[in-house]
Amino acid sequence: MPKWGMTADLDRCNGCGACVTACHAENNISTVGADEAARGRAKHWIRVERYWEGEFPDARLKFRPVMCQQCDNAPCEPVCPTYASHHTADGLNAQVYNRCIGTRYCANACPYNVRFFDFFNPSWDKPLHLQLNPDVSLREVGVMEKCTFCVQRIKAVTIQAKADDRPVADGEIQPACAQACPAQALVFGDLDDPESAVSRLSRSSRGSKLLEDLGTRPSVTYLDRQSRTDA
Amino acid sequence: MTRPTPRLAAAAPRMPADQRINSDLLRPLTETSWRFYALVAVFGGIVLAAIVAWLSQVTRGFGITGIRWPIYWGFYVTSFVFWIGISHAGTLISAILRLVNAGWRRPVTRCAEVITVFALMIGAMFPIVHLGRPWLAFWLFPYPSERMIWPNLRSPLVWDFFAINTYLTGSVLFLFLPMIPDFAVVRDKSTGRRHRIYRALALGWRGTPRQWHRLETAMQIMAIAIIPVAVSVHTIVSFDFSMAPVPMWQTTIFGPYFVAGAIFSGIAALLIAMAVLRRFLHLEDYLHPVHFENLGKLLLVMALLWGYFVFNERLVTYYGNKPAEMAVFWRTQRESFAPLYWTMVTGNFILPLLLMGIRRFRTITGCVIASIGVVVGMWLERFLIIVPALGHKYLPYSFAVYRPQPVEILIAGATFAAMTLLYVLFAKVVPIISIWELKAGAHVPSALVPPATQEHPLGELHL
Amino acid sequence: MKAVYGLYPDGQTAQQAVNRLRAAGFAERDITVLSPQPMEDYEFGQRDKATWMWWIACAGGAVGMATAFGLAWITEASWPMNVGGLPTFAWWPNLIIIFELTMLGAIVATVATLVVTARLGRAGGLYDPAVSDGQILVGIEHPPDSAVSELQTALGAVRHATVKTI
Numbered sequence: 024m025p026k027w028g029m030t031a032d033l034d035r036c037n038g039c040g041a042c043v044t045a046c047h048a049e050n051n052i053s054t055v056g057a058d059e060a061a062r063g064r065a066k067h068w069i070r071v072e073r074y075w076e077g078e079f080p081d082a083r084l085k086f087r088p089v090m091c092q093q094c095d096n097a098p099c100e101p102v103c104p105t106y107a108s109h110h111t112a113d114g115l116n117a118q119v120y121n122r123c124i125g126t127r128y129c130a131n132a133c134p135y136n137v138r139f140f141d142f143f144n145p146s147w148d149k150p151l152h153l154q155l156n157p158d159v160s161l162r163e164v165g166v167m168e169k170c171t172f173c174v175q176r177i178k179a180v181t182i183q184a185k186a187d188d189r190p191v192a193d194g195e196i197q198p199a200c201a202q203a204c205p206a207q208a209l210v211f212g213d214l215d216d217p218e219s220a221v222s223r224l225s226r227s228s229r230g231s232k233l234l235e236d237l238g239t240r241p242s243v244t245y246l247d248r249q250s251r252t253d254a
Numbered sequence: 255m256t257r258p259t260p261r262l263a264a265a266a267p268r269m270p271a272d273q274r275i276n277s278d279l280l281r282p283l284t285e286t287s288w289r290f291y292a293l294v295a296v297f298g299g300i301v302l303a304a305i306v307a308w309l310s311q312v313t314r315g316f317g318i319t320g321i322r323w324p325i326y327w328g329f330y331v332t333s334f335v336f337w338i339g340i341s342h343a344g345t346l347i348s349a350i351l352r353l354v355n356a357g358w359r360r361p362v363t364r365c366a367e368v369i370t371v372f373a374l375m376i377g378a379m380f381p382i383v384h385l386g387r388p389w390l391a392f393w394l395f396p397y398p399s400e401r402m403i404w405p406n407l408r409s410p411l412v413w414d415f416f417a418i419n420t421y422l423t424g425s426v427l428f429l430f431l432p433m434i435p436d437f438a439v440v441r442d443k444s445t446g447r448r449h450r451i452y453r454a455l456a457l458g459w460r461g462t463p464r465q466w467h468r469l470e471t472a473m474q475i476m477a478i479a480i481i482p483v484a485v486s487v488h489t490i491v492s493f494d495f496s497m498a499p500v501p502m503w504q505t506t507i508f509g510p511y512f513v514a515g516a517i518f519s520g521i522a523a524l525l526i527a528m529a530v531l532r533r534f535l536h537l538e539d540y541l542h543p544v545h546f547e548n549l550g551k552l553l554l555v556m557a558l559l560w561g562y563f564v565f566n567e568r569l570v571t572y573y574g575n576k577p578a579e580m581a582v583f584w585r586t587q588r589e590s591f592a593p594l595y596w597t598m599v600t601g602n603f604i605l606p607l608l609l610m611g612i613r614r615f616r617t618i619t620g621c622v623i624a625s626i627g628v629v630v631g632m633w634l635e636r637f638l639i640i641v642p643a644l645g646h647k648y649l650p651y652s653f654a655v656y657r658p659q660p661v662e663i664l665i666a667g668a669t670f671a672a673m674t675l676l677y678v679l680f681a682k683v684v685p686i687i688s689i690w691e692l693k694a695g696a697h698v699p700s701a702l703v704p705p706a707t708q709e710h711p712l713g714e715l716h717l
Numbered sequence: 718m719k720a721v722y723g724l725y726p727d728g729q730t731a732q733q734a735v736n737r738l739r740a741a742g743f744a745e746r747d748i749t750v751l752s753p754q755p756m757e758d759y760e761f762g763q764r765d766k767a768t769w770m771w772w773i774a775c776a777g778g779a780v781g782m783a784t785a786f787g788l789a790w791i792t793e794a795s796w797p798m799n800v801g802g803l804p805t806f807a808w809w810p811n812l813i814i815i816f817e818l819t820m821l822g823a824i825v826a827t828v829a830t831l832v833v834t835a836r837l838g839r840a841g842g843l844y845d846p847a848v849s850d851g852q853i854l855v856g857i858e859h860p861p862d863s864a865v866s867e868l869q870t871a872l873g874a875v876r877h878a879t880v881k882t883i
Contacts, residue, residue, distance in 0.1 A: 063322030063654050072651035089649065098499050100800035101810075104411040105393050106403065110799035122403070124393055125316070125386015126411055127326035131644060132498035136324040136652040140386060142317030164315045165386025234648055237499055272753070272851030396788060404792035408803055408810040416817040424824045431831065439753070442846035457837040460844050464765035466755035468835040475774045475827045483820045490813060690754040693851075697728065699757035 025191070026114035027172055028214035028242040029201070030224040031088050034249055035208035038071050038086035045203030046090075049173060051159045053145035066139040068170040069200050085248070088209065090200065091116060091137045091170035092233065092241030099129035099138065107167070114214070114242060115172055123166040130167060134234050135241075138169045172211065173198035193219040214242065275692060279685040280443060282535050289534075290682065297675040304668030307661045308383055316386055320659040324652050325644040329662035330384035331494075332636045333669055336519070337377030338418070338491050339512070339632060343520030344370025344425060345484040347549075349477035358548055360695050361540045364688045365531060366524050367429040372676040373523070374422045376669050381414065383665065410493040417483070417490045424480045431472060434459050435690040488516040500643050501578040502571060511563040515632060518556035518602070522628035525549055527677065529622045531686055540687050543618060550621045553628065554610035561603045578648050585642045590655075594634050601631025720843045721865055722749070722856020723872035724879040728759040731853035734878065735761045737871040743857055743864075749843050751854040761855075768834065774827045781822020785815040845881070852879075 046052065046069045055064045069090035076083045093116050099108050100116065107122040108129045118138075130138035144164045147155070155161075158175040162168050177196050184191045193212050201209040212221035224230070225244040232241050311318055321328055347366035351359035382388045394415045396404050405412045437456040441449060459465065492512035495503045525546065532541040568587075571579050586595045605627040609620040641656050680686070725731040731750070738748050745764075756762035789811040797805040832838060843858045860868055865882065873880045 059317065062317075063325075064317060065323070070651070072649060074650070089651075095802060097801050101406070101408045101803055102410060102497055103800070104406055104409040104415075106406045106798050106800070108800075110801070112799075122393075123387070124390045126381075126384070127321075127386065128409075128411060128494070128498070130324065130326045131500060134499055134648050136647060136649060139323060140316070140321070140326060142321075143315040163387075164317075167386075237648075239499075276850065396792060403796060406798070406800065407789050407793060407814050408800060408807055413810070413813045413817075416814055420817045420821040420824075423821060427824060427828050431828070434837070435754075439849040442849035457832075458839050458842070459837070460842055461751040461753060461848055462765070463750060463752070463755070463762050465835040465837075466752070466762070467766050468768060468770065468831050470755060471768055471770045472827050472831040475770065476824055479774075479820050479823050479827070483817070486813070486816060486820075694754040694756075697754060697756040697758045697762070699762075 024112055024215070025213040026215040026242070027093070027177065028114070028212065028221050028225065028244070029090075029172070029198075030210045030221055030227075030230070030244045030246060032206075032208045032210075032224070032246040033085070033087060034229075034246065035206040036071070036086045036088060036204075037206060038073055038084065039205065040071055041203040041205055042069050042088055042200035042209065043067055043071060045199040046170070048154065049156055049159070049176075049199035050171070051145075051155050051161055052168075053147060055143070059142070064142045066141070066168065068137070068139070068168070087233075087245065088200070089135060089137060089233070090243070091172075092135055092239065092243045093172060095240035095242065096238055098132040098134065098239060102128045102132050104128075113177075115174060115177075116169075117174075118167060118169055118171065120160060120162050120166045120168065125165040125167065127167065134237050134239065138167050141166055141168065173200075272693060275689060276439060276443070278537070278539065279687050279689050279692075280440060282681055283440060283683065283685065284444075286682070290678065293678055294675065297671040297678075300668050300671035301675060304665045304672075307664045311661055312388065318659060319662050320657045322654060322656065324647065325641060325654055325656040327384070327640050327644060328656050329637075329658050329666045330380050332633065332640055333666045334377055334380035334384070335491055335494075335512075335636045335640075336633050337373045337380070337669060337673075338488060339516035339519045339636075340523045341370045341373035341377060341421070341425070341520065342484055342488065342513075342516040343373070343524040344368070344429070345480055346517050346520060346552075347524060348428065349481050349484075352473065352477045353481075355698075357695050357698070358545060360691045361537075361687045362524070362528065362545055362549075363691060364429070364432070364684075365527055365686055366520075367425065368677060368680055368686070369520070369523055369527055369673075370425045371422075371429050372673055372680070373520075374418065374425055375676075376672055378418050378422060381411070410490065410497050413490045413493065417487045421480075421483050421487045424476065424483055428473070428476050428480055431469060431476070432688055432691060433684055434469070435461065436685050436688060439689055440685070484516075485513050488513045495639065500647055501576070502582045502643050503639075505567060505570075507563060507567050507570075511567065514556065514559045514563055515635060518553070518560050519628060519632040521549055521553050521556060522625035522632070525553065525621045525625040526629070529618055531681065532618070535681065535686065537687065540692070546618045546621045547616055550610045550616045550624070553606055553621070553624060557603055557606035557610070557628070564603075578646075582643045582646050585646055586638050591638060591642050595638055598631045598634040598638060601627035601629075602635065603631075605631075719883045720749075720856055720858045721860055721868040721872065721880070721882045722843065722845070722854050723875070724845065724847050724852040724854055724881070725875065726852060726877050728752075728756050728762070728853065730875050730877055731855055732759050732761055733875045734855040734872055737874060738855065738857070738868075741867060741871045743868075747857050747860075749854070749856050749858055751844065751848050753848050753851055753853075756853075768830075770827060770830045770834070773830045774823045777826020777829075778819045778823035780826070782815055782819040784822065785818035786811075788818075789814055847879075 050068060052066050052068060069088055072087045072089050074085045076085060093114060097110065097116050100110055104126060105122050105124055107119045109117055111117050127140055130140060141162050141164050145161060176198060180196045181191055196211060198211050201211045210221050210224055212219040214222055214225065216222060224246065227246055229246040229249065230244045231247060233245060344367040347359055348363040382391045385391055394405050394412060434457055437452050438459040441452040441456045444452060489509040489512065492508035496505060496508040528541055531537055571583050585591055606624045609615045609624040645654050645656060723734055725734055735748060735750065750761050790806060793806050843856060845854055848854050857868055869880050872878055
């Protein structure tokens with residue numbers, strides 16, 4: 024049984040935001056407009072957190088792409104009253120839109136704040152409605168949504184591999200964010216395969232987990248920056 | 255409303271004669287002034303406006319509230335916890351005082367039990383109000399669905415569902431059972447349609463010793479059962495917070511802290527209700543200053559207990575000095591939420607200590623002022639537990655500020671109107687002081703009256 | 718004759734009436750006493766005290782406990798969902814559900830016992846609305862015709878009595 028995971032190389036990430044755009048396109052995430060975004064209703068399943076260090080002219084920028092960490096010990100799962108948020112056998116935290124009644128407890132429990140609520144029914148200005156991905160369901164108002172590691176792509180590849188009677192090759196599954204990243208900072212794969220790129224990168228000495236001390240056991244490993252501009 | 259007959263002048267108030275008790279306590283049922291209709295119209299209007307507001311939230315989308323990433327709980331959950339807390343009034347007064355055979359509870363039990371039932375109903379409404387898809391709320395009920403999927407019994411929200419339903423069932427029965435003999439009194443004193451309605455409600459009550467014994471035994475059992483249920487209900491509500499790894503939420507003190515706070519706010523609500531009833535229904539002969547004094551002393555004790563829990567919670571956090579927790583700690587105490595925080599401390603601690611601790615101020619007016627302070631303070635306490643923490647979790651990029659919108663303010667405020675409205679309607683159809691329990695105080699079996707203390711049903715107590 | 722009864726203003730006179738009825742040879746179960754509140758400081762207020770209610774409440778609690786346990790076991794085992802790595806049947810959270818349904822079972826059993834044993838909801842039986850005004854009713858329902866005058870004398874002999882025959 025594969026266990027899906029990701030690494031994000033913070034040395035490579037330059038904060039361009041291509042991952043965010045690709046995620047919106049792949050997963051039918053509507054934009055909410057400037058007013059609603061100002062009111063905190065934007066739904067960026069992956070976001071690039073930008074932090075400043077120091078004062079001008081010695082200010083340094085740090086970027087960190089944050090998406091659902093698919094925690095093994097996910098705090099969002101036991102609290103959902105309807106099992107809409109639960110753990111799958113291949114290590115993903117599933118969000119079942121049809122089962123969600125919108126208590127938003129999971130979002131409060133998530134320390135990474137990667138869960139988003141649909142405040143309104145989504146809408147796309149024409150002709151953007153033509154680019155919707157048929158593999159991903161639209162979420163109506165009142166349900167929670169979040170990054171799924173592009174589960175539709177995982178499923179498509181694994182089903183095709185099974186039909187072809189071959190194992191899934193490392194790197195064959197590319198979530199939209201990993202696919203779009205120009206610096207190839209995001210790597211996705213099977214953590215249970217010790218030879219896969221994501222496993223090797225996870226074992227790197229630069230590797231660390233976000234908010235590790237909370238005990239959530241996330242499946243995403245961040246590779247710390249090595250380059251320093253004040254060297 | 256006609257002026258009542260002048261009080262029997264006496265240094266220590268004595269129990270009025272049986273017939274006078276009946277007529278005094280049944281008067282609100284038979285006489286209605288314009289004030290009643292005005293009250294119902296005004297508060298009914300507010301409640302109606304709130305219902306319209308909620309329907310607009312359901313149809314136009316949840317976005318018209320102030321809820322936002324990452325503060326996903328706000329006024330609605332605050333109101334939920336607040337009203338469930340208020341509902342602990344009845345349990346404490348009615349059940350605990352009944353079990354310890356405190357005679358002074360007798361005029362007060364039904365006032366308290368009514369608060370419990372209505373506060374519970376209002377509070378239990380909020381889990382539905384705050385849902386993203388409230389039309390699917392029935393999924394919380396364990397029924398064999400077509401897909402054979404059940405609610406998650408490991409979720410605190412499902413525990414809420416079971417606990418609140420158990421408590422609501424118990425409280426409604428606890429309120430209704432002792433009303434049966436009083437319905438019999440109204441039945442006997444009325445004619446026509448009113449007689450038929452109350453005859454049905456009285457369930458054929460006659461008053462044989464057998465019936466009295468069964469009723470009192472049932473009340474005794476239910477009092478014993480309802481106390482642990484009440485404690486469990488607010489503990490489980492506190493689990494809605496302590497089960498999430500949010501800074502200053504994941505603390506083991508929340509269970510006892512919330513229960514103590516609930517009893518605290520419940521007593522305050524009861525004091526306000528009693529003072530209002532005493533004034534507007536002319537119950538001066540039944541609700542004596544000693545009742546307010548006794549409850550005022552309880553309010554003082556609970557204020558001290560509340561302060562003790564807050565001290566515990568904050569001292570331990572302070573010593574732990576964890577960055578995320580200290581950020582929330584200072585946010586409430588020093589930074590943006592400081593005005594609300596210190597208002598809360600004033601209302602919950604300073605005011606009750608002054609007004610209830612100094613005997614000169616422990617009058618009915620003093621009790622009411624202190625209680626209003628407590629009600630405000632406790633509402634703020636719920637708000638300050640929820641919102642500052644959610645807006646300031648771990649990743650600074652996602653820190654945010656919550657701005658409540660009109661729909662939330664209206665619905666949260668209308669709950670007070672709803673409570674008043676329900677209470678006024680109740681007092682119009684049921685005697686708000688339990689007639690038979692009041693009279694039964696004079697007939698306590700000798701086994702319950704220890705020789706050293708005399709049960710003095712409605713007398714003055716100077717301690 | 719449907720009934721012969723007397724109305725008495727306080728417990729003492731009512732007790733005297735009951736004693737006189739017993740002395741006149743009427744059986745305990747034929748004597749009806751109605752009071753506007755429980756009067757356990759008098760002997761007549763202590764009648765019919767024995768009850769199974771406590772035991773039935775415990776039984777109701779046991780039924781509730783079993784129901785909750787069954788509900789938790791069956792629902793959690795029928796579709797085992799992994800939530801946060803918790804065991805499928807986790808004792809700590811399930812104890813909460815079990816506790817709540819136990820108490821609910823006890824409460825419902827108590828009320829059901831009350832309704833049945835206090836014969837609530839059943840019409841009929843001797844009653845006089847004067848009871849609500851504070852009078853205590855002591856009497857016999859369906860007395861044999863021969864005993865009526867004896868009854869009226871016995872009941873009327875007590876002070877402040879109001880004897881009625883219907």
